[in-house]
Amino acid sequence: MTKKDLIDCYNRIAPYIHKTPVLTSELVNELVGANLYFKCENFQKTGAYKMRGATNAIMQLSDQERSKGVVTHSSGNFAQSLSKAAQSLGVKATIVMPSNSPNAKKEGVKTYGGHIIECEPTIEARQGTADKIAEATGATFIHPSNDLDVILGQGTACYELLTDFPDINVVVCPVGGGGLIAGSAIAAHHLTDNCIVIGGEPFEADDAYRSLLSGKIETNETANTIADGLRTQLGHHNFPIIKTHVNRIIRVTESEIIEAMRFIWERMKILIEPSSAVTFAAVLKDKDQLKDLNIGIIISGGNVDVTNLPF
């Protein structure tokens, strides 16, 4: 994917997304000993960066494809984002959701006009149900992270960040399915000479960390992490990009995630979801290596059940 591809993608989706603000905090900078730039995708439409990739993927479809709708499986933010993006573009979206998805996420999908089909909470049931719907209706299946148009769209958050703050030396992203970090790595590669990209990942779902070590896609046996957005698997479209362009992945514990989340809530006064706190936890863990650098942190989302907090 070329620099032109990225810029074209950004210009294409710009009317449908927010250019999100970048927040800073002297207090946080003092604690870390570096200059942090929080790219607030929690303020993105639908509360997550996934709006970017969803919009780009739908916009790349032909008129005939659009007329038949789109389908995905997602228990989380991509479900809401694809629904909202489809609604904005006049396309029907069907969302396969595991039956145990949080109510707040189901309500979100409905708010944005998505049509929910429930399935058993297994990877196989999710994909199988989505495949059946695609076959029956002619809808185009759009994967939440393992899709080149989605990856490129997700990269536009980092594109905005590095365009506005060209002195950033390091960009830190959470790693779940790998779409955000792959897109960010493409943006950093094309926009800067030497800005590195680092991933944050829970120990409890460290497939990307292990995949970088072994050189091939490793799987998670379980994914028992509070960072619900990061329980997913790395894909074959994004892993090669990550292997080439990501500097390293830092793993964090569950309590480090929760502490980082609470710290950001209390000090920055913004709601971030556990998956987003993973990045700040990673920066805290590696702060000796990151001293005095200008660090961009992609705050991936803010969709949290406020009645069920870990603190």
Place this chain on the structure above:
Amino acid sequence: MTKKDLIDCYNRIAPYIHKTPVLTSELVNELVGANLYFKCENFQKTGAYKMRGATNAIMQLSDQERSKGVVTHSSGNFAQSLSKAAQSLGVKATIVMPSNSPNAKKEGVKTYGGHIIECEPTIEARQGTADKIAEATGATFIHPSNDLDVILGQGTACYELLTDFPDINVVVCPVGGGGLIAGSAIAAHHLTDNCIVIGGEPFEADDAYRSLLSGKIETNETANTIADGLRTQLGHHNFPIIKTHVNRIIRVTESEIIEAMRFIWERMKILIEPSSAVTFAAVLKDKDQLKDLNIGIIISGGNVDVTNLPF
């Protein structure tokens, strides 16, 4: 207080405060049927607009006065703000706090270098203790809201808002001691032809509402509201300003405050304290009167104990 006083005040304190962002949300606008501009003083230093008035009040002291320090009584945001403002200006701050103040607020004061003296949790004990300290040390007593320099400083949040969004027709502020709304009313009066200022107040502490009706300062017998910043009494410096320049006060119930707070958290992804939710609750309550207007809402602060939420 003239327009020049306000502009001078703004220029004086600007190096010591944040120019806070203004957030908007299509979803919120649809719900209300108007265009809302949230002036995010929860992102202000110390997490509240009170930083503005505290800074102005200290800066208006002579060198000799500054050398003897400042003292106030506050269980809330003014305690932290006066501490931080004093620290920035190299002045000693003593804060009289009721012994039942939340730990988070006490910790905040300590973080910003304030010296805490505890007292019994009554208005009389607070004022008496502060008076004794002023007498013993020569420190200048600075009231959290009933002080013209404080009022003018608080007005700079509205000054920023109306300078950046001159088409705003209505500004809504919470009413506790009355400093913020008096300052905002001065700003709206000097900066616009016909922007009105409305107050939001809990039924449980509606001294300002009753005072506007009777024409004299009424007191709260009790103040049993979750909006901890609004339990205080209107003062003789700000009431005349409010009487002249405030259009009306809208009262809201405790459950309306909590619902409004949760809505803003979930939809806007920002932490706001209950006192700030009072304004949005007031707008929701009066939305038929406010239809299609451009409404500025001063989000006064974001200092909340996240381990003890009302939802």
